[in-house]
Every structure is written in structure tokens, then in C-alpha cells.
Amino acid sequence: MLTTRFLNDQLRETLSKRRSENGFELADVLRSGTENPDSNIGAYAGDASCYEVFSELFDQVIEAYHGYTPDQQHYEQFEPLAADSVGKLNLADPRIISTRIRVGRNIKDYPFPPSISHASRLTLEAKIATILNQLTVDQKGRYYSLSQMSDSEQRELTEQHYLFKKGDRFLESAGVNRDWPSGRGIFYTAEKKFLVWVNEEDHLRIISMQQGGAIATVYERLRQAVLTIGAELPFARNNRLGYLCSCPTNLGTAMRASVHIKLPRLGQSEELANICKSLNLSVRGIHGEHSESKDDIWDISNTQRLGISEIEVIKTLFQGVKSLLQEEDR
């Protein structure tokens, strides 16, 4: 776990005297890792100020995960793809089952999900729902509050990879699941190619996805939606760390670009994890984080999100997928 690697007695002593703007303490930051010793990271921010107030800890975690040092500057490049690269980035290999790109966003001046109050979460949900229901990016869609959905509706959306899972133990310990399901929900369009999770790990998870390997198409849909939403809702951000998320792995672009890909040969080999690592990719099972693979299908995504631009994230995925397919053929 990265937090325990970096926390010595002296740092613990220093940081335990501090409080974030919304009253988050070191013990709150660390609770998820303390209660889940199998955590990889083990820390969550309760609000934007945590990254400054506990910077001596977070900066080391950030450097270990993203390879990003405190003197670096994050740069945003969430721009249209060059016309000549669009065709190239839309991959047509039948082994690519689907493509999904998401960004995490929190709303400026609101505590993050680990520490937001019940009342503020509800205020924020109402505000976000109004904006989403007016969106005309892609198709029109609708916001559904979790408290108004039946268990079977929720289960079905989760199994089809549209909705977040209930009761994640890492988030539970981080305080993210308080008052569940109140104030959480999902927005989606008719074909479910554009979706927004509301008040899960971050206030917003803005998602574009579809069958096949059309990375450029999925990216462009996401880009336009994020631009429109951002014009209505100011996001929590700073120049050094980019978009501020509850988990330090999601800082910067907060972008996770992924494919579900069928790798019958590589998937059987011990090598898959190492190859992905060398390509700066993470590998997961198909039901998301901490899940298993099924039918030789793997979820492959960029590991680094900070100190890399949005366009570079897309290119990392594209190059990585191409290399994996070559390796599979070999």
C-alpha cells in the first residue's frame, strides 16, 4: 500500500495535527486503507484542500502512481483530434468488444463524496440533474435517482456495465456510501452511449461508450459533453494537479480510456500483467475494478492520468491496444 510505504512516525505526527477545510483529518484520509489492508493506494481526499493540507503524503503517493513530481505542471489538452488521426484511432479489430472513456469531476466549493453532508449532496444532485436533463449533446437523456429505481433495474444496469456497483468496500470505508442511496443516480441517453454517474466516488463520472473500437468517436462525444457541462458547473481544479478527484489515482485529466478486449492466448499467460505494465496500461476483469476476467475478455486502460494530456491518454490506449493485439498474434 502506497500510504504506509510513505508514512513514517514523524510525518504521521505532523499531519495528524492538521484539518482540511471541511474538517477532514489524517485518520479520515487513511481510513479506507486502514480498514482494507489489501488497498493499493489507501487514501482519499475529503475535499480539494486535502491535497494541499496533506501534501507531504499525497505528493509522494502521486509521484509513485503517476510518476509526477511536485515541481511539474499539469497541462490540459482536451481538444478535438486532428482530422487525419480520427480514422486511424477508430480501430475495427473484432477482438475489441467495446470502448469506454470517462472523466471524473467534482464541483468547485463542494466537499467531495467522502465528506459531503447529506443536505449538500441532495442540493448538488438537484443542481446536476437539472443541467443534465437539458443536455442536447448526443441524444436527449434523463436523470434517474437511485432512490427511485427498483433493485432489479439497478442490478440490470450494473450487470450491463452501465451503473456503478453497490457497496464497494473501499468506498464504504472512505465514507463515500453514507446515507446510501440518497443523492446518487445515473443519467443516460436512449442508446446509453453517453452516461453520467452522480455522487458516487466523485460528484460526476462523465462516460462515453459504445460497442467496438471507435476510440476517436467515443472521445469526441465525451469531449463535447464535458465542455457543455463544464460551462454550467465549475469543476474543482488547480494548475498543478489538474482536475481534483477523491482518489489520487484520478487527478490530472481524471480520464480513464479503456477497451474490453478478447485475448485468449495472452490472457492465459502470466505475461499479460507485465506487458500491460510496460505499455503503461492497467488490466482489470470485465466487471470493473477488483473483478475477474470472463471468456478471455479483459478491461485494459491507461494507468497514468496526471502529467499527461487528454490526447496523450487516448494515444496511450491506442498504441497499447495495437501492441497487445500484435503480441497476441505472435
Ligand code: ARG
Ligand atoms: N482505494 C483503493 C485502493 O487503494 C482503490 C484505488 C483506485 N481506484 C479507485 N476507484 N479510485 O486500492
